[in-house]
Amino acid sequence: MTEPQVRLEQVIEKLRQRAFRITPQRLAVLKILAESKNHPSVDQIYAQVSQEFPTLSLATVYKTVALLKEMGELLELGMRDGSSRYDGNKPWPHPHVICTECRNIIDFDELSLDNLSREAAEKTGYRIINLQLDFLGICPRCQSGK
Amino acid sequence: MTEPQVRLEQVIEKLRQRAFRITPQRLAVLKILAESKNHPSVDQIYAQVSQEFPTLSLATVYKTVALLKEMGELLELGMRDGSSRYDGNKPWPHPHVICTECRNIIDFDELSLDNLSREAAEKTGYRIINLQLDFLGICPRCQSGK
DNA sequence: GTATCTGCAAAAGGTTTGCATTTTG
DNA sequence: CAAAATGCAAACCTTTTGCAGATAC
Numbered sequence: 001m002t003e004p005q006v007r008l009e010q011v012i013e014k015l016r017q018r019a020f021r022i023t024p025q026r027l028a029v030l031k032i033l034a035e036s037k038n039h040p041s042v043d044q045i046y047a048q049v050s051q052e053f054p055t056l057s058l059a060t061v062y063k064t065v066a067l068l069k070e071m072g073e074l075l076e077l078g079m080r081d082g083s084s085r086y087d088g089n090k091p092w093p094h095p096h097v098i099c100t101e102c103r104n105i106i107d108f109d110e111l112s113l114d115n116l117s118r119e120a121a122e123k124t125g126y127r128i129i130n131l132q133l134d135f136l137g138i139c140p141r142c143q144s145g146k
Numbered sequence: 147m148t149e150p151q152v153r154l155e156q157v158i159e160k161l162r163q164r165a166f167r168i169t170p171q172r173l174a175v176l177k178i179l180a181e182s183k184n185h186p187s188v189d190q191i192y193a194q195v196s197q198e199f200p201t202l203s204l205a206t207v208y209k210t211v212a213l214l215k216e217m218g219e220l221l222e223l224g225m226r227d228g229s230s231r232y233d234g235n236k237p238w239p240h241p242h243v244i245c246t247e248c249r250n251i252i253d254f255d256e257l258s259l260d261n262l263s264r265e266a267a268e269k270t271g272y273r274i275i276n277l278q279l280d281f282l283g284i285c286p287r288c289q290s291g292k
Numbered sequence: 293g294t295a296t297c298t299g300c301a302a303a304a305g306g307t308t309t310g311c312a313t314t315t316t317g
Numbered sequence: 318c319a320a321a322a323t324g325c326a327a328a329c330c331t332t333t334t335g336c337a338g339a340t341a342c
Binding site: 165167168169187188189204205208209213227228229230 | 330331332333334340341342
């Protein structure tokens with residue numbers, strides 16, 4: 001995991017390079033995402049940043065997220081219900097383990113996806129751009145009925 | 147791949163066992179799903195069955211799909227955009243390769259997911275119930291600009 | 293005959309869009 | 318000062334829900 005403040009600087013630099021503006025709202029959203037080990041949803045980002053910026057709108061969060069995604073600086077985790085969760089610290093594809101009860105999401109880095117990707121490309125002829133591997137289950141905490 | 151007519155009989159039998167009714171609408175939806183190698187969406191199922199049953203409603207297709215899912219006789223493939231595609235022939239988790247241009251979906255059976263599942267369970271303590279592995283890319287046809 | 297299923301229309305829920313206003317560089 | 322970003326509200330789209338009427342067993 002990249003240090004949050006380092007990661008934040010990286011993304012700010014990328015924004016500058018492409019002449020996007022560093023607004024206070026963006027900066028606040030960026031901060032949350034740079035340290036996002038909990039894979040927040042847009043709603044969660046909004047809720048957190050709102051405390052600091054009461055005038056912040058959901059639309060702005062959505063637009064910021066879309067921008068970062070387009071820049072390749074944000075990993076979008078599409079949930080099955082149509083909503084998404086985000087990882088702004090490690091924006092490349094990696095496996096996740098998702099609790100279907102409490103919706104907690106953790107990384108599962110023991111498995112590299114590069115080989116799988118290459119293999120799929122060879123066997124199918126597709127040019128593979130992206131992949132998503134999700135394990136769905138019940139986390140230890142929810143198993144114990146906490 | 148199970149022969150479509152065999153698969154159809156299997157599912158009908160399961161429905162009978164649980165005292166669900168075999169309506170003409172259900173039967174028509176079931177037929178499409180039993181031979182679904184193209185991983186149809188609800189809309190596509192609806193469009194196809196509508197030709198035979200002009201009075202069919204989307205809601206009925208959704209309800210049938212939900213029932214089969216609950217019975218474990220249908221695999222739901224959650225797309226990132228909130229929509230879903232279905233496999234009624236092989237209802238257990240298996241990897242897919244998805245074209246982001248034409249939305250064509252093919253199976254990628256060279257890779258077994260059972261070991262991955264077990265490994266994730268051991269390493270994380272989660273009880274793994276389900277998993278989804280999707281490769282996203284451009285199919286050969288779309289690469290050639292057809 | 294009765295519990296279940298169908299089909300319509302309305303509601304839901306996350307996300308996107310249009311546009312007037314504000315702000316950044 | 319010009320171009321870009323914000324914030325509001327309306328629009329979108331797939332899926333879900335409630336309910337009256339129809340139907341399988």
